[in-house]
Amino acid sequence: MIDEYFKLKDKKTTIKVEIVAGITTFLTMAYIIALNPLILSDAGMDKNALIVITCIMSGGASLAVGLLTNSPIAMAPGLGLNSIFVYLVVSEKSIDSWQTALGIVFIAGTFFLILTVLGLRKIIVEAIPKSLISAIGVGIGLFITFIGLQDLGIIVNDEDTLVTAGPMTLTVLIGLLGLFVMVYLQIKKVTGSLLWGIVVATIAAVIFGKVDPPEQYITSSLDISPIAFKLDILGALKLGFFGSIFTFMFIDMFDSIGTLVACCHKARMADEQGRIKGLDRLLSIDAVATMAGAVLGTSPTTAFAESATGIEQGGRTGLTSVVTGILFLLALIFVPVVKAVPKFAAAPALIMVGLFMAGEIKKINFDDLEEAFPAFIIMVMIALSYSISKGLAFGFLSFTIIKTASGKVREVKPAMWIISVLSLLFLTLDRLPGLIDYIKTFL
DSSP states (O other): OHHHHHTTTTTTOOHHHHHHHHHHHHHHHTHHHHHHHHHHGGGTOOHHHHHHHHHHHHHHHHHHHHHHHOOOOOEEEOHHHHHHHHIIIIISOOSSOHHHHHHHHHHHHHHHHHHHHTTHHHHHHHHSOHHHHHHHHHHHHHHHHHHHHHHHTSEEEETTTEEEEOOOOHHHHHHHHHHHHHHHHHHTTOTTHHHHHHHHHHHHHHHTTOSOOOSOSOOOOOOOTTTTTOOOHHHHOSGGGHHHHHHHHHHHHHHHHHHHHHHHHHTTOBOTTSOBTTHHHHHHHHHHHHHHHHHHTOSOEEEOTTHHHHHHTTOOSHHHHHHHHHHHHHTTTOHHHHTTSOHHHHHHHHHHHHHHHGGGGGGSOTTOHHHHHHHHHHHHHHHHTTOHHHHHHHHHHHHHHHHHHTTOGGGSOHHHHHHHHHHHHHHHGGGHHHHHHHHHTTO
16 A cells, blocks of 8 residues: 555655655754754744644654655755744844744745745746756755764864864764765665664764763653744734745745755656656645744744755655654654754765765756856855855856846746846845935935
8 A cells, every 4th residue: 555655666666765765864854853942942932842843843744745745855944944033033133023923934935835826936946947956956965065064073163264174073083983884885785874874873972972861761841832823923914024024935935946956856756858746736835834834833844955865865755754754753752862863973964965966966067158157156155155045046146147148038938037036136135225225315
């Protein structure tokens, strides 16, 4: 029955492979269980309730993707999006409360859904040239690698050069051991190589005392009442909040589009024309998950780039996402155990995925500068700006500008013009008030 529902034979995979892939994806994403509550609690939200809601949203959204789209894509509250959520409430104080911020997220999610139902999001995806699609995969791969190197401790902050190589500490050596295991097993084509690397590194961390064993293995604190159903939609319906709504809408839309395009192509879900099968459903679930997350009390939920770890382990169907989703729901009870896996143990998996995704660079024609330059900008800016959406915005804009300057306007699809306008708005929105005031001085 499982075989027929998920079409395992058609996808040339097995239940065992899909389970291993789902576990691998979960372990590389599990950090969000601790990190999302840690970030959002700075906005005054209850941390324990956030842990529960993070597990519920990650599990529920991943299950929905697996069961309704048969895709190996996992979802969870987006890491960059939760930081923006807190920044707008606490640092910039452009939003008066986290309840209003949740209302803004709900409205942004509603716009996502409308755009998806109208087919506009799919049109946007299919308007992106193939070379840029490959660049998105490479850029996300570099981004993931950078995060992995930071989590491992090989790359650290530096006041003079921004980043530099870190010292060879015991935790770094343990992480490198896990990385070596992954590389070796991958060469030998052993199923679950990334998962085994994480397990070995975690066991080594326990042996050398770098991980404290959990004080308890089961938690019973599952109260979500402090933040659930507290969103303020009416309070968010103010003209002054348009900028915040647009910011969430753009970042979530292009983060999810970038991740879905890269991961779905990696999972061989695209046809000969590069169109992704089931993209409408994936985008709809992304939008609904954002709305549901706002109702329960968390920042936008979106597709996770770490899904590529499971895909690299052979995950090709929704069974991978179902396994990941079930593990997130089980984590509601075993949160202390999940949190015992240290970042430096899971980090090597991100580095390996970055390596695998970088292979897409072969599909970019660097002899054609009109497409090579925008592709290069996307790859570099995603990694160096630490933002998928900003990297895409710079790349899409440069593509349209170069084609226009070269007298090849007809090669830019109408939807690409819309993308470029949105990209320009996204990159300049925070400067518009100052520009308006400057123009007023001449009037």
